[in-house]
Each structure stands twice: as C-alpha cells, then as structure tokens.
Amino acid sequence: MQYHLNGFKPGNYQVPDKARKPYPNPPIVNLPQEVDVLIVGTGPAGLTMARQLAEFEDIKTCIVDKAPGPLLFGRADGISCRTMEIMEAFNSSEMVVKETYQLKQNTFWEPDPQNPQHIKRTEKIADARAGLSEFTHGIVNQARLHELLLDGMRNSITNLEPHYSRELIELDIDDSLTQDLSAYPITATFKRTDEAGNGKLETIKARYLVGADGGRSRVRKGMGIELKGDSANKAWGVMDILLNTDFPDIRVKSFIQSKDHGAVMTIPREGGYLCRFYVELDLLDKDKRAADVKLTDKDIIAKAQKIFQPYTLDVKETAWWSIYEVGQRIAERFDNRPLGSSEDVIPRAFVAGDACHTHSPKGGWGLNTSLPDTFNLGWKLAAVLQGKVAPKILHTYETERRKVAQQLIDADRELSRIVATRPAAGDNSEQAQVNTAKIEAFMKRQSGFVSGTAIEYYPSYICTGQENQHLAPGFKIGQRFHSAQAQRTADGRIEHLGHLVKADGRWRLFVFGGEQSPTETNSDVYKLVDFLANDKASPVVKFTPTGADVDSVIDTYAVFQQQDLSMHDLHPYLWPAKGKYGLHDYEKVYQSQIGNDVYDLRSVNRKEGCMVIVRPDQHIAAILPINARQELADFFDYFMIEQD
Numbered sequence: 001m002q003y004h005l006n007g008f009k010p011g012n013y014q015v016p017d018k019a020r021k022p023y024p025n026p027p028i029v030n031l032p033q034e035v036d037v038l039i040v041g042t043g044p045a046g047l048t049m050a051r052q053l054a055e056f057e058d059i060k061t062c063i064v065d066k067a068p069g070p071l072l073f074g075r076a077d078g079i080s081c082r083t084m085e086i087m088e089a090f091n092s093s094e095m096v097v098k099e100t101y102q103l104k105q106n107t108f109w110e111p112d113p114q115n116p117q118h119i120k121r122t123e124k125i126a127d128a129r130a131g132l133s134e135f136t137h138g139i140v141n142q143a144r145l146h147e148l149l150l151d152g153m154r155n156s157i158t159n160l161e162p163h164y165s166r167e168l169i170e171l172d173i174d175d176s177l178t179q180d181l182s183a184y185p186i187t188a189t190f191k192r193t194d195e196a197g198n199g200k201l202e203t204i205k206a207r208y209l210v211g212a213d214g215g216r217s218r219v220r221k222g223m224g225i226e227l228k229g230d231s232a233n234k235a236w237g238v239m240d241i242l243l244n245t246d247f248p249d250i251r252v253k254s255f256i257q258s259k260d261h262g263a264v265m266t267i268p269r270e271g272g273y274l275c276r277f278y279v280e281l282d283l284l285d286k287d288k289r290a291a292d293v294k295l296t297d298k299d300i301i302a303k304a305q306k307i308f309q310p311y312t313l314d315v316k317e318t319a320w321w322s323i324y325e326v327g328q329r330i331a332e333r334f335d336n337r338p339l340g341s342s343e344d345v346i347p348r349a350f351v352a353g354d355a356c357h358t359h360s361p362k363g364g365w366g367l368n369t370s371l372p373d374t375f376n377l378g379w380k381l382a383a384v385l386q387g388k389v390a391p392k393i394l395h396t397y398e399t400e401r402r403k404v405a406q407q408l409i410d411a412d413r414e415l416s417r418i419v420a421t422r423p424a425a426g427d428n429s430e431q432a433q434v435n436t437a438k439i440e441a442f443m444k445r446q447s448g449f450v451s452g453t454a455i456e457y458y459p460s461y462i463c464t465g466q467e468n469q470h471l472a473p474g475f476k477i478g479q480r481f482h483s484a485q486a487q488r489t490a491d492g493r494i495e496h497l498g499h500l501v502k503a504d505g506r507w508r509l510f511v512f513g514g515e516q517s518p519t520e521t522n523s524d525v526y527k528l529v530d531f532l533a534n535d536k537a538s539p540v541v542k543f544t545p546t547g548a549d550v551d552s553v554i555d556t557y558a559v560f561q562q563q564d565l566s567m568h569d570l571h572p573y574l575w576p577a578k579g580k581y582g583l584h585d586y587e588k589v590y591q592s593q594i595g596n597d598v599y600d601l602r603s604v605n606r607k608e609g610c611m612v613i614v615r616p617d618q619h620i621a622a623i624l625p626i627n628a629r630q631e632l633a634d635f636f637d638y639f640m641i642e643q644d
Helices: 044-053 081-089 093-099 142-154 218-222 297-307 366-385 391-418 436-445 447-451 466-471 524-534 539-543 629-637
Strands: 034-040 061-064 105-112 115-126 166-173 186-192 201-211 227-245 253-257 263-268 274-283 313-331 349-351 485-488 494-496 507-512 554-560 589-591 610-614 620-624
Touching (some): 034 366, 044 061, 044 142, 044 366, 081 366, 105 436, 115 436, 166 201, 166 218, 201 218, 201 366, 218 349, 227 297, 263 297, 274 297, 313 391, 366 391, 391 447, 436 447, 466 620, 507 524, 524 539, 524 629, 539 554, 539 629
Parallel strands (some): 507 554
Antiparallel strands (some): 105 115, 166 186, 186 201, 227 274, 227 313, 253 263, 263 274, 485 494, 485 589, 507 610, 610 620
8 A cells, every 4th residue: 555655644454544633632521530440541452451441331431632632643663573462452454464564574784894884785684574473574654553442442342432522630549459359449630621621620540540541651650660770871762754866775674774874774664655863963062851852853964874874865754753862771660669668569550652761763573561560461351340350369460470571671772782883871882883794693592582473471370280281382472362274163264263362351272172073072172162161160160150041251273183074073162152042152163274384383282272361361371282171271270360
C-alpha cells in the first residue's frame, strides 16, 4: 500500500490520501464514580490493557488521558514480530500486516577509507529477525496501531471508549482497604483540561489502578515509586520526513557512521515515501534535559546532511520531529506493595510501559515492551476480578515483567553506546568511534529479544515442568507458544496453531498425540481426554462454572500424527456440544501436515507425545507427559478457584 505522496496525513490508511481527514476530538462524557479498573494513559500499554478488559462484560473499566483525543502521529513506529502475534490475539493482525512496511534488509555505512569525509556502504544483509515468527517486523505509525486497539474496544461487548482531556492531580490509596478484594481503596481526582470543562474536578473510585501514563507518570509519583538509573547526557533528534535523495538505501533500514559529524539511523516508513531519521546531536551539558536544547527540525536536517556526504537530502516536508535524551531508568517496584512484601499482600495498583522503564527509542523497544507489559497483566487482573484465580497471581506481573525491563535497559545501554560517535557520560574512552560491524553483531545477538520472540519468564507455578522440556524442545517453557501450521481434521483447513490463542482470558491445552491411535480407548491420549471430560479431579470439571461451555475456562486442542481420522471416532470431548442449541464444535482437532510437520518443526516426541499448557497471554506455562493426569490437575489446583 502507498500513501503520503502529496504530504503526510494521519488517520485510517484504508481511506485514500485525498479523502483522509484527522479524527475530530471525541465528545466529553462524565467519568463514572466507581469502576473495577481505572487505567491512566492511552498509549500502547494503556490501550492494550483496556482492549483486553473490554472483552469482559462483568468488569467495569475506565481509561483516562490528559490529551484532547487519540494520537495522530509521531512517537514509535516499529512493530515487532511478537507485537504482531499479540495483535493476532486481538484479531487485528491482518490489517497491521497489510499496512506496515516490512523490514527485510539492513545496511551499514562507514567513512570511506579513500575519502573519509564521505560515507561508503560496508554491508547489506537480511534482517536478523527473519524466520523467528510467522510475522515479519514492520513499520507503521503508532497512532494507527492505537486506532486498531480503539476499534476493538469500541466494537466489544462493553463498547469501551476512553475519557480524554483529564489530568490526574491527586491519587490516594487507602492501605487499610487494599486487602479487602471487594473494597475500592483507590481514589483518583482529575481536572478537566478542555475549554468547556473549565478546570472542573472529577473523582473516581476504583478497585484496581493501572498507571500507563508515560515516563513522567503521575500515577508512579502518586505511588511513591522512584525510577532508578541515569542519563547518558546524549541528545538525538528524531524526525519523520518526506524527501528526495540520491542515497541508494533510503528504503532500507540503515546505520550510518560519519567521521566527524556523528551517526544517523534511517528507517523507511509505511506508504513508500515517508522515512524516519534518528540523528546524533551534540552532548548535553551536565544537568541539562533534551527539552532545554534550542534546536528545530531545520537544525536536525542540516546535521543529517553533513553526515550523508556525498549524498544529498532534499527534505520536502517534516511530518513530525522531536529531540530526546538517552537514558535508562527502571522503577524500583511495579506495584503499590512495599519492597520485600510477602505473597500474602495483594497489590491493587500497578505501573506499566514507560511509567516503569524508560530508554532511548532507537532499538524500537518502547511500544514493543510496553504493550506486552499489560498483555501480561490484563488476563491476570480479569481472572482475579471474576473470582477464577487466587489474587496471589498478581505478584507474578512484577516478577515476570521486571526481568524483561532490566533486559531492555541493558540492551538499550549497549546499543546507545555502540551507535554513538562521542562518548556518553561514564564512558572513559577518549573516543567512542564505532565499527558498524559491532552494530551488526549486536542485532544478530539480540534478534530474539528485539523481535520479542525470545522473551522468557522465570520458572514459577505458572511457568513450570522444565524436566519435561525434552518432550518438545521447540516449545520453550516460559516463552511464547511458537506457532506452526497444522491441518484441521474436520475440513482440511490449514491453520496456525498459535492463532487459536486469543486474548479472551482462557487457558489453552494443546495435546500432541503419540504413536498410539487416539481412537483406541486404552491409549494414553484417550484416557487423558476422558479424564478431562469426566473426572471430578479434572481442571475442566472443577473450574468450569455450571452451565458454561466446556471450553469457557480451559480450551483444549488436539494434534495427531495419524492421517486417517474421523471426528466422530474420537472422544466426544474433542467435538463438544456448546451454546444454547448444543451445536458441536468441529474445530478442536488437527493433524500434522505432510512436508510441514509441526512435530518436526517443534521437535515434539513422536512416540510419547505431550501436553503443552498455554497461558492466556500465549506464553507456555508447562509441558507434561500425556499420562501425567494428576500433575495436570495439580498445576491448576495451585492457583485456580473451584467454581460452583
């Protein structure tokens, strides 16, 4: 798809350039007085949280932002493979895939040894993230991703819409009420910032609070949480531009190092014409902030033109620009519990995204770390509110996501150092000249982290069973369920198994059958399925509410090696009767594809098979042998609440 030919225009890219118009600011609606979950901030973390909670009609959610309306342009642009997978969980990946500019190659440029004032390409390689997911790393306006999340909220059963033009001015958490799950211990006071509101104050009470309000988070400050870390006194300019140039790699992601003028990273943007530049600027003085730098987009362009010699840059339009400082900081804690609190203390307020970790934007990690923060938290909070899971599960948010945030900070610190010409604060080297080979090596080494596909959570009661990892080495416990295709038995359709894990709060149990036929009643897989359907110890029996569909809490799928199966020869649990008419679901059983065999792709043990338990956030919680029925029951018994 091509757009922005005659100037940048925000909005829905399905609308032609000539007809596309920015969205008007939405009407102001009074805040509710009480809610189950209050979300502050409509960035990627806040909207992902709201998008998840919008699916639950029994959970009252409110999301608030000080901006007058949705984001239109600027900020993040990179969409990682893992973020694409999450958007698939929201049934929005097809539009993202269609509209993003897919990054397939990287180029590296250094001073020409024959003429050091000019740059020369040293290498052009395939993107290191290729093949890590069924999706490709892409580039699209962050505002467009927001729009898809907002559409999902709007079209959900709760018709959730954000409340704009509200500034948080006071936050109170009543510690005497935080351990009472029915109480509303959080009181937030907002000031209307629209002209008609004239500074009117509104107060809202909430059972839980999620602060996703950016690096200068009012929520984080209201919770008394400090950001730990420092600034590297480096300033960079970032701009989205429409330009003409004779630089040959303008539509390829490029790392450019000049001899005397610093570095530039270029990223081609969606639509075929727009391009983003990250331009290294001069060092900041001590105690200075990027906001103090008195430069304009013209200055950033002039600096880039010096770096690009002998190539010319004729900038026709600057769609958006900003100056930022390089710094890496992480919150000392991610929830309202005092440091060192025991598992008995229930957290009621959380910070996510830039509110708990800040860094430079060059690695494209901001949005792609913020969005998974609340994708991790959302299902846990919903399950606690619905009384399905013990509240201790909320502790795992900080444990799991703090590890990722620290990895992010460490990686960003390394990348910021190697892409900069001049030394940052604390760098004792006289000169920090960079060989672009170091950047290339970094990107290859960090490809799994950059793509989000190698993010791995600590072993815990919801990431366990490592002793059984040998049964399916390609499904790494703690990492996201690495999708592969299989053929649906009922109709022959080829589907990605990972796309079955939607963001609806349900657990998935994938049963990969062994060499025994699943139609034989004495086979291990038949016994397992019968246990799931009928045994009083079965987690499906214990934790599915009376009258609910059999897959409403734990959704089971089976994948078999046998190619001649008929659905009606299998246990009825695998083609269950559902809904008010008791219609049978024929989309639970798959068979391995000849020539594209999931057993081979993910190294699943063909003789024994295995069970793969997948969490609602698509991460693998455990792997168990097919005959480990008691272990399966014990896994869910540890944290789930038996339903009437």
